[in-house]
Amino acid sequence: xxxxxxxxxxxxxxxxxxxxxxxxxxxxxxxxxxxxxxxxxxxxxxxxxxxxxxxxxxxxxxxxxxxxxxxxxxxxxxxxxxxxxxxxxxxxxxxxxxxxxxxxxxxxxxxxx
Amino acid sequence: xxxxxxxxxxxxxxxxxxxxxxxxxxxxxxxxxxxxxxxxxxxxxxxxxxxxxxxxxxxxxxxxxxxxxxxxxxxxxxxxxxxxxxxxxxxxxxxxxxxxxxxxxxxxxxxxxxx
Numbered sequence: 001x002x003x004x005x006x007x008x009x010x011x012x013x014x015x016x017x018x019x020x021x022x023x024x025x026x027x028x029x030x031x032x033x034x035x036x037x038x039x040x041x042x043x044x045x046x047x048x049x050x051x052x053x054x055x056x057x058x059x060x061x062x063x064x065x066x067x068x069x070x071x072x073x074x075x076x077x078x079x080x081x082x083x084x085x086x087x088x089x090x091x092x093x094x095x096x097x098x099x100x101x102x103x104x105x106x107x108x109x110x111x112x113x
Numbered sequence: 114x115x116x117x118x119x120x121x122x123x124x125x126x127x128x129x130x131x132x133x134x135x136x137x138x139x140x141x142x143x144x145x146x147x148x149x150x151x152x153x154x155x156x157x158x159x160x161x162x163x164x165x166x167x168x169x170x171x172x173x174x175x176x177x178x179x180x181x182x183x184x185x186x187x188x189x190x191x192x193x194x195x196x197x198x199x200x201x202x203x204x205x206x207x208x209x210x211x212x213x214x215x216x217x218x219x220x221x222x223x224x225x226x227x228x
Contacts, residue, residue, distance in 0.1 A: 034216070043119070043206050043219040044157070089156060100147070101208075101217060103156045 002027040004092050006104025013080050014112050021107045023090035024072040030092040033073045034101070035064060038087045047088075048075070080111045116140055117209050119220030126197055126227055134192045134223045136163075136207030142187035143209035147217070148180075151204040163190040197227040 003026040013019050025033075031052035036044035050057045050064045050073065057064050061080075066073040077084055090104040116139040126132050136146055144165045149157040161182055162170040169182035179201075181193040190209075194201055206222045 036219070041204075041222070041224065043222040045219070046216060049216065100159060100162065101157075103158075105156045106154075108154075 002030055002092055002094075002102040004090060004102045004104045006090050006107060008107060009105065010108045010110075012110045012112060015080060015082060017080055019075075019077045019080050019084070019109055019111075021075045021088055021090070021109070022072060023074070023092075023104045024070075025092040025102075026071065027092070027094075028068075028071065029094055030102075032093045033064070033066060034091050034093075035062075035075050036089045036091065038089060038106075044089060077109075080109075082111050082113050085109055085111045117143075117207065117218045117220045119207055119223055121223060122221060123224040124226070126225070128198055128227055129196055131193055131195045132197055132225060134194075134205055134207075134225075136190045136192070136209070136220050138188045138209045138218075141209075141211050143190075143211075144187060146184065146190040146207055146209045148182065148190075148192050149206045149208065151206060151222075153204075157206060160192075163192075165190075194225065197225070199227045201225065202227045 006023045034049035035047050037047045038044045048062050048064050050066050061078045063076040088107045091101040093101045118137045120135045146163040148160045150160050151157045159172050160175045163182045163184040165184045171177045184190040204222050208217045208219045210217045
């Protein structure tokens with residue numbers, strides 16, 4: 001089955017700096033890669049996603065890049081703010097309208113004011 | 114976006130009792146829902162896939178007789194933790210994919226504490 005690895009497990013940045021979180025996946029058939037933000041005691045919330053036919057996607061301060069050949073994808077957060085502090089999970093799936101998600105191990109991001 | 118509602122958000126129960134957690138898709142029909150368990154500072158681990166009108170599919174190592182799943186309607190799936198023990202204490206999260214869409218929407222989670 002699919003194996004998703006995520007690094008780093010913890011990340012601290014100064015407010016205004018950029019944060020980068022990286023994930024790798026093992027199944028070349030995976031074609032949908034969402035990123036979730038989870039705040040303490042809450043369920044994950046989708047913040048951005050990318051499909052395998054796209055190499056990069058950006059939404060304001062958040063961007064995701066995908067390298068299908070190398071089987072890795074990254075989350076980039078620019079101009080970080082304290083409210084960006086949370087746990088971030090990457091995931092991979094085979095896509096389709098009913099699909100199973102394989103999650104990375106999570107990155108605890110702390111933005112220092 | 115689509116909304117998935119989970120209830121209760123937290124529950125404390127005595128060891129040996131059963132607890133039911135509900136997962137509802139509020140503005141779309143979900144023939145499939147997923148149940149995850151998350152231990153502190155760990156990732157989400159898929160427990161089972163809930164299928165409307167048929168039996169759930171459990172992941173390896175998950176006891177189907179302990180974690181009963183019922184998906185009786187297109188908007189509701191329930192997870193019942195039977196004969197709960199302290200080691201069952203965890204954060205349980207459901208998700209539902211929106212039809213004709215790759216995205217999955219997550220409930221807000223249920224914190225179960227077994228004492």
